[in-house]
Amino acid sequence: MDAKKLAYYRQKLLEKQMSLASMVQRTEGYSREKEPDIQDVADMAVESYTKEFNFGKSSGDRHVLQLIREALERMENKTYGTCVHCENPIQPKRLDAVPWTQHCLGCQALLEKGLLDNNEG
Ligand SMILES: [Zn+2]
Numbered sequence: 001m002d003a004k005k006l007a008y009y010r011q012k013l014l015e016k017q018m019s020l021a022s023m024v025q026r027t028e029g030y031s032r033e034k035e036p037d038i039q040d041v042a043d044m045a046v047e048s049y050t051k052e053f054n055f056g057k058s059s060g061d062r063h064v065l066q067l068i069r070e071a072l073e074r075m076e077n078k079t080y081g082t083c084v085h086c087e088n089p090i091q092p093k094r095l096d097a098v099p100w101t102q103h104c105l106g107c108q109a110l111l112e113k114g115l116l117d118n119n120e121g
Pocket of ligand 1: 083105
């Protein structure tokens with residue numbers, strides 16, 4: 001992959017990383033917060049519903065954050081843009097849509113069917 005293209009994907013990754021990091025930080029900070037002055041039970045019910053919702057969302061975001069970190073590492077190692085399974089180049093369209101992906105289209109399809117022997121799941 002040429003340096004220009006690499007810089008382009010790197011920028012995309014960093015932007016996504018930044019927006020996810022602030023989102024995860026916000027939801028996690030929020031659920032950790034102790035709120036001694038909650039006024040009444042109704043508020044508390046809403047509170048706990050929101051926390052559950054945010055928890056599910058933030059664990060998905062954290063997974064993507066992890067994938068972004070790994071993609072940036074692969075950039076350092078000059079293996080970015082290569083499928084971690086079959087080592088073929090990942091389709092540019094796929095990288096445009098999901099720049100942190102580890103797999104080419106074929107391997108991703110197998111992975112989703114549970115047919116790919118890959119511990120990274
Ligand atoms: Zn592959």
